[in-house]
Amino acid sequence: MSQSPMEQELPEGYRPFTAPRVLRMIYGGKTTMDELRNPVHEAETSPIKNKVGSIFVPVSDIAKSRSWYCRVLGLPETACEIMNGHLCPLPMEGTGVILDTMPLWGGDQPGGAPSIDTPAFMLMTDDLEGSLQYMKQLGVEIVTEIEHDHWFVVKDPDGNKLMICRE
Structure with missing residues (x-):
């Protein structure tokens, strides 16, 4: 009979690792800003605002x-x-x-x-489908249709790529 994962012996030299901050943030741990405020990270103070x-x-x-x-x-x-x-x-x-x-x-x-060839920022919308139709009505160059039910990309008259994203 096999042992459950909790009962198995750990290999020699096994050391648990700490999940990166971003994973803790994604999975409900402290936010990145909370982590950054931790005194361990206060070695240098920057005059530049976040x-x-x-x-x-x-x-x-x-x-x-x-x-x-x-x-x-x-x-x-x-x-x-x-x-x-x-x-x-x-x-x-x-x-x-x-x-x-x-x-x-x-x-x-x-x-x-x-021009900006990669979208550098997002413009937000509550109506993604309506926003795409609006851009088409204006004759805006559409780079992508709606992707992942979350965003699409257009070009402005100078060829700058802009992302329109569901909020």
Whole structure:
């Protein structure tokens, strides 16, 4: 008769291991931030906050991009002021998004600053299917259909890939 796993002898030299923090977080343990606040991790203090202020999106035509993003996000263009001829902060909930022709980062060169070829952030929705249909109605280039019943990817007029994700 075989022994149950709890009754089996352990091999010589066996040492249990500690699950990585991320696994504990996923499976109901302490959150990563709780772990990081543990005095063991306080060897160095950084003046940099653990907080994202805004995300810059490289665009070639600031006015055209402002119109596109305002239509996609349902914002009035009057709420999105173009600043210094190359910046347009979008009023967002949470982390900010700033459209930028990026003159210091190649935007003043032919072809402009390189676009974001891998989605760098997500725009959230409560209606994933409705959001996909809305983007199609606007004539937005669809990169993927809905994947895993959770997200899809589109391109803005500059080829930046944006992920739309179920909240």
